[in-house]
Amino acid sequence: MAILNALRLIGNRTVGAVWRIGFATRFFVMTLLYSGASFRRFHLTIREMFSSGVMSLIIILVAGLFVGIVLGMQGYETLKRYGSESALGSLVALSLVRELGPVLAALLFASRAGSAMTAEIGLMKATEQISAMEMMAVNPIARVVAPRFWAGVISMPLLAAMFSAMGVIGGYEVGVVLIGVDEGSFWSQMQAAVDFRHDILNGVIKSVVFGLAVTAIALFEGYDAPPTAEGVSGATTRTVVESSLAILLLDVILTAFMFQGN
Amino acid sequence: MQRTTLDLWVGTFVVAGLAALAMLAMKVGNLGTYNVSESYELHAYFTNVGGLKPQASIKSAGVLVGRVTDIRLDSQHEYQARVTFSLDKRYQFPKDTVPKIMTSGLLGEQYIGLEPGEDEVMLANGDEMRKSQSAMVLEDLIGRFMYSKASSAAD
Numbered sequence: 423m424a425i426l427n428a429l430r431l432i433g434n435r436t437v438g439a440v441w442r443i444g445f446a447t448r449f450f451v452m453t454l455l456y457s458g459a460s461f462r463r464f465h466l467t468i469r470e471m472f473s474s475g476v477m478s479l480i481i482i483l484v485a486g487l488f489v490g491i492v493l494g495m496q497g498y499e500t501l502k503r504y505g506s507e508s509a510l511g512s513l514v515a516l517s518l519v520r521e522l523g524p525v526l527a528a529l530l531f532a533s534r535a536g537s538a539m540t541a542e543i544g545l546m547k548a549t550e551q552i553s554a555m556e557m558m559a560v561n562p563i564a565r566v567v568a569p570r571f572w573a574g575v576i577s578m579p580l581l582a583a584m585f586s587a588m589g590v591i592g593g594y595e596v597g598v599v600l601i602g603v604d605e606g607s608f609w610s611q612m613q614a615a616v617d618f619r620h621d622i623l624n625g626v627i628k629s630v631v632f633g634l635a636v637t638a639i640a641l642f643e644g645y646d647a648p649p650t651a652e653g654v655s656g657a658t659t660r661t662v663v664e665s666s667l668a669i670l671l672l673d674v675i676l677t678a679f680m681f682q683g684n
Numbered sequence: 685m686q687r688t689t690l691d692l693w694v695g696t697f698v699v700a701g702l703a704a705l706a707m708l709a710m711k712v713g714n715l716g717t718y719n720v721s722e723s724y725e726l727h728a729y730f731t732n733v734g735g736l737k738p739q740a741s742i743k744s745a746g747v748l749v750g751r752v753t754d755i756r757l758d759s760q761h762e763y764q765a766r767v768t769f770s771l772d773k774r775y776q777f778p779k780d781t782v783p784k785i786m787t788s789g790l791l792g793e794q795y796i797g798l799e800p801g802e803d804e805v806m807l808a809n810g811d812e813m814r815k816s817q818s819a820m821v822l823e824d825l826i827g828r829f830m831y832s833k834a835s836s837a838a839d
Contacts, residue, residue: 580701587704
């Protein structure tokens with residue numbers, strides 16, 4: 423009997439998971455299909471860009487500066503052993519533009535803006551605002567979900583670029599101003615090492631993909647949350663966990679494609 | 685539809701983001717050093733290119749004059765490496781210019797140094813540089829050194 427119960431449980435879980443994946447896919451396709459309104463009535467998207475993009479500015483800028491400062495100090499410590507302190511600029515810029523900028527900005531975005539999106543939509547559902555919209559023949563996907571989705575996708579690369587730029591400034595402040603690495607070689611080595619297409623554009627592509635993943639997960643978790651206080655809190659937690667893992671997994675895949683060999 | 689303070693904030697955000705991207709491209713990246721002027725292509729054969737990679741810089745007297753665009757093995761040409769260069773049109777070189785593969789610093793990356801010759805005729809688009817000097821391979825150098833040591837000890 424115990425075996426039968428265990429089998430039943432496994433089957434139930436599997437069917438539940440597949441069901442959820444199917445619903446998530448349909449939700450994503452619907453979001454893309456009903457995206458027209460978020461561009462025709464762009465002020466809807468603008469408002470969401472304010473709450474997800476502009477409000478994340480402070481944390482992104484401060485975090486970027488700190489990461490750049492730490493990179494400058496740690497990089498200097500290591501490069502000093504090989505007598506190549508002048509490569510500090512290229513070390514700081516390459517690690518920020520290729521990896522740390524897109525990934526850390528996306529992780530911060532997931533916990534700062536993604537969780538808020540989930541909680542907001544989950545609560546809208548719990549207080550039956552979504553059902554009310556459907557009663558008034560307003561499509562909640564077009565009115566609530568799609569503008570948030572596009573706001574996230576547009577904001578993410580801008581935030582990542584600002585993160586990287588702040589990081590480079592932080593690295594410059596520590597490396598050149600405080601420690602005294604030669605300013606000319608700092609910038610020239612950086613410019614020699616960082617390629618626009620290979621490094622910067624690939625970083626932008628990464629951050630667009632991360633923005634897509636984070637907002638899609640956050641919106642789906644919110645829309646799928648059980649309409650209770652517990653359900654919304656669980657959905658918020660799942661958003662942060664799932665989108666962080668998705669960012670890191672996608673980063674592995676994208677890095678493998680972008681930076682193979684040379 | 686009216687302008688709101690929200691628009692101002694979002695506008696500032698977008699402008700700041702694009703400015704950061706522009707700073708990354710121009711100040712951090714090499715977009716500022718890309719020359720938009722016209723270029724012409726040359727090629728040369730090397731017996732060994734060492735660690736030379738596409739996009740490596742081509743310098744003459746230390747001045748950047750172009751980039752390596754392509755490296756491939758040419759089985760029709762004694763299995764030598766065919767390296768294609770893209771040079772800035774402002775810089776013209778004589779027919780007997782010799783490209784040499786050099787290394788910046790002890791462990792730095794490899795680049796091509798052009799040593800201009802004295803020919804009256806200039807190289808044109810699609811021309812081949814007849815002479816070339818391949819990369820120094822450390823193993824070969826050590827081997828040659830040991831060989832000369834051994835032969836001098838035998839005397």
